[in-house]
Amino acid sequence: MENRRPGLERPGNDLQMSVTEMNGDDTLARLAKVIESRKGGDPDKSYVARLFHKGHDAILKKIGEEATEVVMACKDGERPKIVGEVADLWFHCLLALNAYGLAPADVLAELARREGLSGLEEFAARKSQQRDKDGS
Template sequence: MSDILMKLANVLEARKGVDKGTSYVASLYAGGLDAILKKIDEEASETVNAAKTGDRQQIVHETADLWFHTLVLLAHQGLGPADILRELERRLGTSGLEEKARRKTHKVDGKPPDKSKS
């Protein structure tokens, strides 16, 4: 199942060196982080709206758009699907409440702890 994510990640990585006039993804990279985040926000809203309608095909379509643009963000940040899959695997079998509590103890004011003070 994750093969398609890895293939897509490779394509997204290759688009980093392409002229923005010839590639949608390259144009997102050229727009920088804010352009990518704006697109993710748009796709997330469209996914929510699709879910509210209950149209399964539209939910799948909009979720695919959201995942795609999230993969663009990951690539922009030097990350990829493997990083997310590892984190999901780490969480598998952990209670959601336990995981949430663990995150709270590792954050101060919504931010990760400052490791430079350790």
């Protein structure tokens, strides 16, 4: 069965969305609010409540499964499938953030902090901070 998601039925199969078409910060914040509102609900009626009811390990297991599905979709090279699987992974990561008392804004702030750094510089800075923290 093919994933049908808004935004994927675009002319020329162009999956790129401009900032004016979608604000990711707002979408993630709205989704985080929905997760918060459903996590204590009836596990028989809400997927979110069911995963929270099963505990952190169930959420973490789903993240592992979804990450594997992202890899497989990428290997298949089907762009709509990749987008769908990444959306599933992000959703389950939002569940994990909530479970550990974090919000999408925390991740977005970290990404903003890293913006403009080369990946190698950022990695070296993290390693240095970890060494300082460990007392090495």
